[in-house]
Amino acid sequence: MQEIIWSVKPDLIIETGIAHGGSLIFHASMLELIGGDGLVVGIDIDIRDHNRVEIEAHPMFKRIRMIQGSSIEPAIASQAAEFARNNKRVLVALDSNHTHEHVLKELELYSKFVAKGSYLVVFDTVIEDMPPHYFQNRPWDKGNNPKTALHEFLKKSDRFEIDKEISNKLLLTVAPDGYLRCIKD
DSSP states (O other), X not given: OHHHHHHHOOSEEEEEOOTTSHHHHHHHHHHHHHOTTOEEEEEESOOOHHHHHHXXXXXXXXXXXXXXXXXXXXXXXXXXXXXXXXXXXEEXXXXXXXXXXXXXXXXXXXXXXXXXXXXXEEOOGGGGGSOTTOSTTOSOBTTBSHHHHHHHHHHHOSSEEEOHHHHHHOSSOSOTTOEEEEOOO
């Protein structure tokens, strides 16, 4: 992600799935190094109070905005669209609910914000490569996960391709095939 952010120099990073906020802070830090007015918009269905307090207390919070709600709800996607509207270089990172249906809907909603040369990154595609029932007490599993959604999405979209250079470079990743480069506006 560091190389991608440095290369693309996005004006905006939209990230679904905040959890404790570590990647929000990381992305905001990268934008700070790049300079300019870049922002990170994090979306999560449940931004816990103790996490919100820590994120808001961080020096990089000046580059962070948070939206609470399901990333696939039209009203939430519409709020993200407002941030994306005036930005030319938007990078999207999907890392929330890992079911096929949810990720496919996120791909459909958020891919339109990504312009040629930028990236749409789908995390935790490794779920498809793990043994069946590896993720106990989770709704996702082999056959129902981000990678299956990504491959279905790519059958319908000619705007994105899997960045094989990144895939070949990474020996270890939670996102095999998950680095999609936008090749068409």
